[in-house]
Amino acid sequence: MRDYELIVIVSPDVPEEELPTHLDKISEFITNKGGSVTEVERWGKRKLAYPINHFREGNYVLTRFKLEPGTTAELEANLRISEKILRHLLIRLGE
8 A cells, every 4th residue: 555645626616515525436436445545635715827627716625545556547537537626636655
């Protein structure tokens, strides 16, 4: 198991009360693949550096978790096809 950080920018169209359900789907995917989520930190709605899909702001969320290296490609594929996720960045921590 390796440590990872995932930063996700969720579309501002997603209502504040629906945001936890979208974040739970990410956490559920990680736990179903044998990983564990250590921290989910919501940074709130922030202005984007440049427009993405005609949006000028997005909800930023940082998730720290442990996962087997082979399943990260599947996680990123799921994030790419989600219409509610504007951008994501997956970073491997440590060595």
